[in-house]
Amino acid sequence: MQNKWRFYAFVAIVLPLWAHGQSNTLGDRATNSAIEETRKHSHRVHLSRKEKRRQRLLFKKPKVENTARYEFYKRVEEAAKEKQRLLKKLSKPQYADFAYFGHKNKPKRNKPYAMKYCKECGIRH
Secondary structure (H helix, E strand, O other): OHHHHHHHHHHHHHHHHHOOOOOOOOOOOOOHHHHHHHHHOOOOOOOOHHHHHHHHHHOOOOOOOOOHHHHHHHHHHHHHHHHHHHHHHHHOOOOOOHHHOOOOOOOOOOOHHHOOEOOOOOOEO
């Protein structure tokens, strides 16, 4: 009985070593020739010249440069660019000359008795 168990233990150890396992590098395929055969027999459809030309025409992108919709979007983009330019220009200080005191137009130099306090800058001019 003990010899029988020894035999089963020996078979349980040796049998997996004898079994042909799958190689990790090849995946399910056994050899490189099997890989080449699958490439040869791919399901690629071979088209004639006429059919290829027809397909090229089908998948050709339409030229939309002269359509009304294209012109509309082109104008919208140009307007947006112009607006960005104006915003950039307006973000800068309007005048480098200190005589403007932050006004859009340069304040007039009034006579001393005609001077008033300004609401914008709080200076008398």
